[in-house]
Amino acid sequence: MTTFRFSRTPIDVTSLRAELADPTCGGYTSFEGLVRNHNEGLSVGHLEYEAFEPLAVKEGERIVAEAIERFGIERAACVHRVGDLAIGEMAVWVGASARHRDEAFRACRYIIDEVKHRVPIWKKEHYENGDSGWVNCERCAAPSADADTHAHGDTQGAHTHANSHTHANSHTHANSHTHANSHSHAHPQSHEHGHNATAASESPRVGPQSFSPMSAPRAPLASDYSRQMALKEVGARGQGKLRASRVLVVGCGGLGVPVISYLAGAGIGCLGLVDGDRLEASNLHRQTMYALADVGNLKADLAAARVKALNPEVETRIHAVRLDATNAPDIVSQYDLVIDCTDNFSTKFLLNDVCVQQRRPVIFSSVYQYEGQIQVVRPDRDGSCLRCIWPEATRDGIVGNCAEAGVLGPVPGTFGSLQAFEALKLLLDLPGQLGQELLVLDLLTMSTSRVRTKRAATCPDHARSALARAQSEATNRRSTVQPDELPLEIEFGSLQAAQEAGFQIIDIREPHELAKIPTPAKNTRHIPMAGLLHGTPPFKPEGKTLLLCASGKRSLAATQELRSRGLTSITSLRGGLATLNKRVPA
Numbered sequence: 001m002t003t004f005r006f007s008r009t010p011i012d013v014t015s016l017r018a019e020l021a022d023p024t025c026g027g028y029t030s031f032e033g034l035v036r037n038h039n040e041g042l043s044v045g046h047l048e049y050e051a052f053e054p055l056a057v058k059e060g061e062r063i064v065a066e067a068i069e070r071f072g073i074e075r076a077a078c079v080h081r082v083g084d085l086a087i088g089e090m091a092v093w094v095g096a097s098a099r100h101r102d103e104a105f106r107a108c109r110y111i112i113d114e115v116k117h118r119v120p121i122w123k124k125e126h127y128e129n130g131d132s133g134w135v136n137c138e139r140c141a142a143p144s145a146d147a148d149t150h151a152h153g154d155t156q157g158a159h160t161h162a163n164s165h166t167h168a169n170s171h172t173h174a175n176s177h178t179h180a181n182s183h184s185h186a187h188p189q190s191h192e193h194g195h196n197a198t199a200a201s202e203s204p205r206v207g208p209q210s211f212s213p214m215s216a217p218r219a220p221l222a223s224d225y226s227r228q229m230a231l232k233e234v235g236a237r238g239q240g241k242l243r244a245s246r247v248l249v250v251g252c253g254g255l256g257v258p259v260i261s262y263l264a265g266a267g268i269g270c271l272g273l274v275d276g277d278r279l280e281a282s283n284l285h286r287q288t289m290y291a292l293a294d295v296g297n298l299k300a301d302l303a304a305a306r307v308k309a310l311n312p313e314v315e316t317r318i319h320a321v322r323l324d325a326t327n328a329p330d331i332v333s334q335y336d337l338v339i340d341c342t343d344n345f346s347t348k349f350l351l352n353d354v355c356v357q358q359r360r361p362v363i364f365s366s367v368y369q370y371e372g373q374i375q376v377v378r379p380d381r382d383g384s385c386l387r388c389i390w391p392e393a394t395r396d397g398i399v400g401n402c403a404e405a406g407v408l409g410p411v412p413g414t415f416g417s418l419q420a421f422e423a424l425k426l427l428l429d430l431p432g433q434l435g436q437e438l439l440v441l442d443l444l445t446m447s448t449s450r451v452r453t454k455r456a457a458t459c460p461d462h463a464r465s466a467l468a469r470a471q472s473e474a475t476n477r478r479s480t481v482q483p484d485e486l487p488l489e490i491e492f493g494s495l496q497a498a499q500e501a502g503f504q505i506i507d508i509r510e511p512h513e514l515a516k517i518p519t520p521a522k523n524t525r526h527i528p529m530a531g532l533l534h535g536t537p538p539f540k541p542e543g544k545t546l547l548l549c550a551s552g553k554r555s556l557a558a559t560q561e562l563r564s565r566g567l568t569s570i571t572s573l574r575g576g577l578a579t580l581n582k583r584v585p586a
C-alpha cells in the first residue's frame with residue numbers, strides 16, 4: 001500500500017487495518033482524528049480540508065518512512081481526508097504495526113505529530129453563526145494529551161479511548177475528537193490551477209478506489225502560502241510562527257511599502273502601521289501599492305486597506321501619528337519586531353532607544369540617492385545598536401530625504417525588500433541573519449560592504465538616558481506651548497521681506513544646489529542641513545531664524561528637529577525657493 005495518501009470519501013478503517021495486518025506483529029495501533037463541533041469557543045457546523053497534494057504526499061511518505069526507521073516497526077500508513085467533512089467524520093487515520101505495542105504507540109504518535117507540523121494541509125471551519133475561517137491549529141500539534149489518557153469530554157477537548165488486548169495480537173485503537181490536523185491559515189490551491197492539477201495527476205497515486213481523483217479546483221478568495229510553505233525551512237511550523245508574530249512598520253513610504261506588501265503576503269499575524277503623512281503624487285514612483293486616486297489620504301489608512309485587500313487574515317493596527325518620545329514606548333510595546341522605514345534620523349534614534357529599553361529587535365534601513373544601508377539591531381541578544389556606532393551624533397546625518405536628494409523608485413524598493421527578508425529570517429529563525437554588522441549597498445556599482453559593529457559597554461545607559469531626556473523635552477514642549485509661538489512655517493514674498501521682519505536667513509541646501517541657484521538675497525548664511533543638525537547649532541539661537549531650502553520640506557523637517565531641541569525661534573519658509581522664484585525674479 002502507499003504509506004500516505006488523501007481521500008475524498010470517508011475513510012474505511014476496516015480495509016486499512018487489513019492492509020496493515022502482519023502476522024509477525026503483536027502490536028497494532030491506530031489513531032483516528034475526528035471533526036469536532038467547536039473550536040475556540042465557536043460552534044463548528046462542518047469543515048473543509050485542502051492539501052497541496054504533490055508536496056503533501058511526498059512529505060507524508062517521508063514521515064511514515066522516518067517512523068518505521070526510527071521505531072523499528074514493521075508497517076505504518078496514514079490517510080487524510082480532503083474536501084467537505086461533517087461533524088464526527090474521520091479526518092485523519094494513522095496505523096502502525098509493530099512487534100511490540102510500545103513501538104506501535106510511539107510510531108503512531110510520531111506520525112500524527114509530524115503530519116500536523118510538516119504536511120501542507122489546511123482546514124477551513126464553517127461556524128454555526130455563518131462565519132468561516134481558515135484556522136491555525138499549530139498548537140494542537142504541540143505535545144499534549146496522549147492516547148492513553150482516558151477522557152470523555154465530548155465537546156470539550158480530546159475524547160480518547162484506547163483498547164488494548166495485550167496478547168500475542170495486541171489491538172490498540174484510539175479515538176480522538178481533536179482538530180485533526182495542523183494548518184496554517186492558508187489556502188493550498190494556488191491560483192495557477194492548471195499547474196497544480198497537472199502536478200497532482202503526474203504524481204504517483206496508487207491508492208485504492210476510495211481515493212477519487214482531484215476534483216476541479218475551486219477558486220476561493222483565501223490566502224495561499226503554499227509557495228513559501230514548500231520551503232522546508234518554513235513549512236507549517238514556520239507559517240505558524242509568522243501567524244503568531246506582531247510586527248511594527250514605522251513609515252509607510254518607499255521603504256515601508258515593500259515591507260508591508262511582503263509581510264502581509266507572508267501571513268504575519270498582526271501588522272502595526274505608523275505614518276502621520278498623507279500621500280502625495282510625487283510618492284507614487286516608489287510607493288507602488290498606492291494609486292493616484294489615493295493622493296491626499298493618510299498613508300497609514302491606505303496601507304491598512306491595501307493589507308486587507310492583499311491578505312484579510314492579517315490584522316492591522318493603524319497609528320496615524322508622528323512617533324515621539326511620549327507615544328513610541330506604548331506603541332512599540334505592542335509588537336515583537338520593529339522595522340524602521342523612516343527617512344529621518346531623530347525617529348531612528350528614538351526607535352533605537354525605545355527598542356534597547358524594551359529589548360526588542362529592530363531592523364533599520366536608510367537610503368540616500370543610489371545607495372543605502374541596512375542594520376539589524378538585537379537588544380534581545382545584547383547586540384550593538386545605533387548609539388554604539390554613533391555615540392555622539394544623536395541626530396546627525398540628515399543629509400537629505402527623498403524629496404530633496406532625489407531617488408529612483410527601485411532604490412528604496414530594494415532596501416525595503418531586504419528589510420522584509422531580514423524580518424522573515426528573524427521570525428523564522430533562518431540562518432545568515434545580519435547580526436553585528438552594517439550592510440552598505442551601492443546600487444550604481446553594485447558594490448557591497450559590511451561594517452562590523454561592536455557593542456559599546458555603556459550602550460544601554462546611553463539609550464536610556466537619551467530616551468528619558470527626549471521624554472521630558474516632549475512633555476515640557478507640550479506644557480509650554482504659547483499661543484503666540486512662531487509657527488513652524490511662514491510665507492514670505494521675498495527674502496528681503498523676511499529680513500525686514502527681523503529674521504536671519506539660513507539656506508540649508510547642499511553646495512551643489514547653491515552653485516546652480518544662489519540664495520536670492522544678501523546677508524544670508526549657508527549651512528547645509530547635515531551641518532545644521534549636527535551637534536550644537538552653529539548660530540545664535542536667540543534671534544528669529546528662517547530656514548530655506550528648495551521646496552520647503554527639508555527646512556520644515558530641520559525646523560521640527562531644532563524645535564524638538566528647544567530652539568523655539570526657528571521657522572521654515574513655506575514652499576521654499578520654488579515659491580520665491582515664482583514671485584521674485586532671482
Ligand SMILES: [Zn+2]
Nearest residue numbers: 385387388459
Ligand atoms: Zn548601543
